[in-house]
Structures are given as structure tokens and as C-alpha cells.
Amino acid sequence: MSRRQIIDVPGVRHGDLPIPMAIRIDNMVYSSGIHAMDPETGTIPEDSARQVELVFQHMRTIVESAGGSTDDIALVTFNVIDDSIRPLVGAEWLKMFPNERDWPARNTYIVDLGFGMIIHTMMTAVLPR
Numbered sequence: 432m433s434r435r436q437i438i439d440v441p442g443v444r445h446g447d448l449p450i451p452m453a454i455r456i457d458n459m460v461y462s463s464g465i466h467a468m469d470p471e472t473g474t475i476p477e478d479s480a481r482q483v484e485l486v487f488q489h490m491r492t493i494v495e496s497a498g499g500s501t502d503d504i505a506l507v508t509f510n511v512i513d514d515s516i517r518p519l520v521g522a523e524w525l526k527m528f529p530n531e532r533d534w535p536a537r538n539t540y541i542v543d544l545g546f547g548m549i550i551h552t553m554m555t556a557v558l559p560r
Contacts (some may be wrong), residue, residue, distance in 0.1 A: 439480040440492045442470025453493045460497045460556040465489045466548055483519040486552045487527055496550045501527055501557040510551040520550070 438453035443462065445452075453462040454508065467475050467482035476482055491501055505528075509520055517539065528534050537556075544551055 436497070438493050438496050440470065440496075442473065443468045443489060444505060450454050452489070452545060453497070455497045455558075458558040458560050460494060460499065460503070460554075460558065462490070462493055462552070462554045465493070465552040465554065466546075467550060477547065479516065479549050480519050482549050483516065483523050486550055487523045490552065491527070492552050493554070494556045495560060497556065499556055502533070503556040503558050504535045504554055505557050506555040507537045507538075508553045509537070509545060510542045512544055512549045516549055 434456050436455040437451040438455060441454045443452060443466075455462055463482075465486050467485040469476055469485060476485070490504065490507070490531065494501060494503055496512070502521050511517065511520065524537075526533075542551075
């Protein structure tokens with residue numbers, strides 16, 4: 432039996448590429464790129480706030496599907512198209528992680544993203560043993 436458990440987000444995919452949304456090995460969860468695909472439409476919405484909301488929703492789905500909670504998220508890396516996205520990220524961050532003494536580590540990079548994306552995220556979570 433493989434130690435690697437594939438974690439899916441229903442309705443969200445990386446096209447036809449053989450890339451899982453995330454994997455769990457033992458008590459560690461590693462995401463692939465988490466993009467803002469709307470699981471109901473299969474598209475990336477044009478609305479920036481909705482895209483940010485969706486990547487946070489997908490992070491929650493991934494960690495909960497792996498058997499954990501958002502309290503187990505240790506590191507989040509955000510790729511955004513420009514600084515105007517940071518306040519949107521900050522607002523969703525505080526909804527998910529309201530206690531400043533219990534925030535995960537976080538990095539944000541400004542990058543060119545395709546396919547209408549304004550945000551792309553990766554995360555690592557450590558689940559209780």
C-alpha cells in the first residue's frame with residue numbers, strides 16, 4: 432500500500448495534466464498549485480475577490496479532506512499578479528486565521544499568471560499524529 436494519499440477538490444482540476452490537487456504522506460499535506468477554479472462552473476471567475484475566496488475555500492477542502500483542519504496549515508505561499516490583491520488576501524486570511532498568535536507562516540510573490548488568474552496558492556499542513 433502506498434504511503435501517498437491523493438487529495439482531490441471536487442470540481443477542481445489541472446486540466447488534463449496528471450497533477451493532484453494535493454497529497455498526504457503520513458501526517459504531512461502538500462498542495463500542488465491551488466487556483467481559483469469555481470467547482471460549479473469549471474472556470475476561473477473574473478471577479479478578483481471571488482478568486483481569492485475560492486483559493487481559501489480550496490485550501491480548507493484540501494486540509495479537511497486529508498483529515499485535518501485549517502489549524503494544521505503550517506505554510507502558505509501566495510502568487511499574485513500585483514499588490515492590489517494583497518488586501519483581498521489579507522481579509523480572507525483574517526477570516527480563516529483570526530488569532531494573530533496562531534497564524535501559519537506566509538509568503539507572497541508577485542508573478543505573471545495565465546488563464547485569467549490573479550492568485551495562485553500552495554500550502555503545507557502538518558496533521559496531528
